[in-house]
Amino acid sequence: MKVQNHTERKLEIGGWQVNLRTYQIGDVYHCKADNVSPGATIARSTGVTREEAEQKAIAKATERLATTFRRP
Amino acid sequence: MSEYAHPESLVSTDWVAEHHADPNVRLVEVDVDTNAYNEGHISGAYGWSWNTQLCDTVRRDILTRKHFEKLMSETGISNATTVILYGDSNNWFAAWALWQMKMYGHADVRLMNGGRKKWLAEGREVSTAVPSPGSTEYKASGPDNSLRAFLDQVMAAYEGRSHEMVDVRSPAEFTGEILAPPGLPETCQRGGHIPRARNIPWGKACNDDGTFKSADELKALYGAEGVDGSKPVIAYCRIGERSSHTWFVLKYLLGFDRVSNYDGSWTEWGNLVGAPVERGAAAAKA
Numbered sequence: 479m480k481v482q483n484h485t486e487r488k489l490e491i492g493g494w495q496v497n498l499r500t501y502q503i504g505d506v507y508h509c510k511a512d513n514v515s516p517g518a519t520i521a522r523s524t525g526v527t528r529e530e531a532e533q534k535a536i537a538k539a540t541e542r543l544a545t546t547f548r549r550p
Numbered sequence: 551m552s553e554y555a556h557p558e559s560l561v562s563t564d565w566v567a568e569h570h571a572d573p574n575v576r577l578v579e580v581d582v583d584t585n586a587y588n589e590g591h592i593s594g595a596y597g598w599s600w601n602t603q604l605c606d607t608v609r610r611d612i613l614t615r616k617h618f619e620k621l622m623s624e625t626g627i628s629n630a631t632t633v634i635l636y637g638d639s640n641n642w643f644a645a646w647a648l649w650q651m652k653m654y655g656h657a658d659v660r661l662m663n664g665g666r667k668k669w670l671a672e673g674r675e676v677s678t679a680v681p682s683p684g685s686t687e688y689k690a691s692g693p694d695n696s697l698r699a700f701l702d703q704v705m706a707a708y709e710g711r712s713h714e715m716v717d718v719r720s721p722a723e724f725t726g727e728i729l730a731p732p733g734l735p736e737t738c739q740r741g742g743h744i745p746r747a748r749n750i751p752w753g754k755a756c757n758d759d760g761t762f763k764s765a766d767e768l769k770a771l772y773g774a775e776g777v778d779g780s781k782p783v784i785a786y787c788r789i790g791e792r793s794s795h796t797w798f799v800l801k802y803l804l805g806f807d808r809v810s811n812y813d814g815s816w817t818e819w820g821n822l823v824g825a826p827v828e829r830g831a832a833a834a835k836a
Contacts, residue, residue: 480674481672481673481674499667503590508589510586510638515720515722515753516719516720516723516731516751516752516753517642518731518733520732520734521733522585524589542734545733548727548728549726549729
């Protein structure tokens with residue numbers, strides 16, 4: 479199977495920069511969210527459409543990022 | 551333009567596309583777990599999980615020699631196999647595996663430049679088939695602990711000002727603003743860095759496509775912080791995988807002889823009672 483429809487974009491979630499990478503393998507869209515700095519994976523998801531996969535990844539990332547606190 | 555010190559330690563995605571079925575070449579995708587591998591991987595690649603296969607799962611340590619030999623054998627790797635490692639997060643965990651394979655004396659182990667990210671972005675073929683290798687009788691040597699820094703060595707290096715310390719975490723982790731990468735569990739009690747460490751985040755060594763920057767760019771990057779190979783270097787991060795990446799850059803791309811990876815990293819130092827900690831930006835170089 480060839481990897482298709484690969485895209486990458488940055489967005490901000492809860493004050494954190496997040497990189498969203500989405501691609502299609504077979505009939506499934508996969509989405510991976512990582513924190514831009516340092517670049518660790520914080521969510522992975524799948525969906526039958528790009529939108530579904532991205533929405534799931536954003537929801538997971540939002541939940542996880544809410545646990546990070548900035549110290550003065 | 552100068553060459554990498556050890557260009558043979560890297561292969562391109564094109565090279566892998568040509569050689570992935572070569573019987574003397576073994577591809578292994580390495581990540582913190584095998585979730586990405588299970589989505590689809592390069593045809594013929596095995597999957598290694600850092601969490602369960604590349605660390606001692608009882609005490610905090612690398613694999614014992616016996617467990618390392620077992621992993622190699624079960625992956626169909628012989629002492630003569632050319633092993634190509636790649637993974638997500640710009641090869642962080644692949645670099646950890648390479649570091650460990652070097653500690654145990656594997657002769658020919660290389661990284662695929664750009665890792666999984668580049669392979670996917672190029673729209674290449676992937677497979678979900680898991681290979682079943684025949685086992686081998688792998689014999690490891692070592693471990694070569696000159697590639698690894700333990701706490702007492704790091705403390706002595708700090709007190710004796712004998713090494714350059716390179717903290718490869720993000721600026722927010724380095725200054726102590728956050729205790730772990732955003733979205734990951736906080737695994738230390740204190741934030742900050744080892745006093746006098748230089749903050750050179752791992753990602754500065756990479757281009758946008760995940761490949762490594764040129765030798766000249768890397769020399770300039772580390773040289774600007776006084777890291778030029780004239781003193782031994784200790785690289786550290788939070789758990790030792792990002793610093794494996796920098797360890798690889800310094801040792802194999804820039805050719806520094808004396809580079810070690812402090813895999814205890816900030817989850818050890820930042821939990822240590824009485825350890826010296828500096829917060830905020832790096833102090834000016836003395």
